Amino acid sequence: MISGLFSSIDSALVQESRFDAIANNIANANTNGFKKDEVISERSSFAFELQQKSSTDFTAGNIIETGNSLDVALDSPGFFKIETDQGERYTQNGAFVLDEQGVLVTENGKKVMGENGPMELGGGIISIGGDGGVFVNGQLVDQLAVVDFNNPQYLVKEGNSIYSHTGTDDNIIQIQNPSVRQGFLEKSNVNPTEEMVKMMEMFRCHESTQQVIQTLGAMTDKMMSGFGLE
Amino acid sequence: MIRGMWSAASGMAAQQTTIDVISNNLANVNTTSFKKSRAEFQDLMYQTLNQGGAETAGGDQIPTGTQVGMGTETLGVQKMFSQGDFEQTKNDLDVAIEGNGFFKVLSNDLERYTRAGNFKMDSEGNIVTPNGDKLQPEMTVPADTLSVTIDKYGQVTAFDPTGAGVVLGEIELYGFPNAAGLSSLGHNLYMNTDASGEAIFATPGSEGMGTILQGFVEKSNVDVVEEMVNMIMAQRAYEMNSKSIQTADAMLQTANGLKR
Numbered sequence: 001m002i003s004g005l006f007s008s009i010d011s012a013l014v015q016e017s018r019f020d021a022i023a024n025n026i027a028n029a030n031t032n033g034f035k036k037d038e039v040i041s042e043r044s045s046f047a048f049e050l051q052q053k054s055s056t057d058f059t060a061g062n063i064i065e066t067g068n069s070l071d072v073a074l075d076s077p078g079f080f081k082i083e084t085d086q087g088e089r090y091t092q093n094g095a096f097v098l099d100e101q102g103v104l105v106t107e108n109g110k111k112v113m114g115e116n117g118p119m120e121l122g123g124g125i126i127s128i129g130g131d132g133g134v135f136v137n138g139q140l141v142d143q144l145a146v147v148d149f150n151n152p153q154y155l156v157k158e159g160n161s162i163y164s165h166t167g168t169d170d171n172i173i174q175i176q177n178p179s180v181r182q183g184f185l186e187k188s189n190v191n192p193t194e195e196m197v198k199m200m201e202m203f204r205c206h207e208s209t210q211q212v213i214q215t216l217g218a219m220t221d222k223m224m225s226g227f228g229l230e
Numbered sequence: 231m232i233r234g235m236w237s238a239a240s241g242m243a244a245q246q247t248t249i250d251v252i253s254n255n256l257a258n259v260n261t262t263s264f265k266k267s268r269a270e271f272q273d274l275m276y277q278t279l280n281q282g283g284a285e286t287a288g289g290d291q292i293p294t295g296t297q298v299g300m301g302t303e304t305l306g307v308q309k310m311f312s313q314g315d316f317e318q319t320k321n322d323l324d325v326a327i328e329g330n331g332f333f334k335v336l337s338n339d340l341e342r343y344t345r346a347g348n349f350k351m352d353s354e355g356n357i358v359t360p361n362g363d364k365l366q367p368e369m370t371v372p373a374d375t376l377s378v379t380i381d382k383y384g385q386v387t388a389f390d391p392t393g394a395g396v397v398l399g400e401i402e403l404y405g406f407p408n409a410a411g412l413s414s415l416g417h418n419l420y421m422n423t424d425a426s427g428e429a430i431f432a433t434p435g436s437e438g439m440g441t442i443l444q445g446f447v448e449k450s451n452v453d454v455v456e457e458m459v460n461m462i463m464a465q466r467a468y469e470m471n472s473k474s475i476q477t478a479d480a481m482l483q484t485a486n487g488l489k490r
Contacts (some may be wrong), residue, residue: 159274
């Protein structure tokens, strides 16, 4: 009976984590390049333990037209490579800007990598070709570095639309001919209807665990009074 | 307490910023050379509840771990310097920049930049903005001038009643390594910042710079339909986030109900 109580509490905690993920998805419904997360639970081999894990759904978000020359969307699977103080990182948020030196950076100032390192593009008319070629006033400057992963579950979200890679190097695939669209942005892949349904379902699960816990409490009560201990 | 409640609150704050930006864009739909802004968001940090690869009590290995996000935050409000529409005014001192570049004006003795080319003449014949800020380099139109022509490359010529022309000077354009980093001051003026970089002088029509179009003004680049669609999206997202908060509230009530 007591073990039933513990697994009910476990279940309620899982529902709360599920809710956290859903609320985060909804909060990021308008974040460029955001990929939704889901917390799932599974019974581990150890008797009553419920194991939680989160996974990120990397399906592509909607691509919308912005007409801004520094907005880039990947039409093929992949990630833009960026440079941070902690090393190489990856992002799917293609809303780039220029910094004060005219270097192409993400909106939080991380340098976007080309095949030959960071790209200085200031002062001219910038165009980005369908294969990721970056041109300033019609002159080819560099090629956007785009990578993909054999198993994207090795990517860890760091926040700020940035992923770090925890797998080995052979998990990284260099994409030679990405399909890049200038003047477009990939929006978040959160589907509001789906999230609302998940939220309703989660809420009812959470409510039922409350009922289970109360029933177990009532049973314990009964047992105690049955033995004349009350 | 439930983390998701704060994520939802951050989501509501983000949508509020979106509405603020959209409202300002719509309010300036008829402002000469107004450039629309857009709010950008990013996800906040993630809390790792259990690390991937760690071992459980049962001896299994957790394959992916559990990461729960903490919501969203406003990354910035970015100006979009796409070209606005041109409106023909046939006014001699209305000029539009076709392409990149800014005019330099002197406002309270400080260098400022603008794309609004609806210039006027003050009592001394100086070419000024509607706020009275002098266009740089300063040009004075002689009193007996009948008409002024401004060519594609910015050369300003004044013609007197006899038809004789005198060149008053050349309008200069300025570019920035990162125009989106300019600070908006209101009154159609921009100030250069560390983010925008120093202004780069260029003659109109030179590489990467726009050309001058006399008799036209550049209208705002706000697209009303686009703003309306964004407004609907922001409003619905706001509503959904409020539902998350209601759900969190009901969950806490459920937890409260455990003890009768």
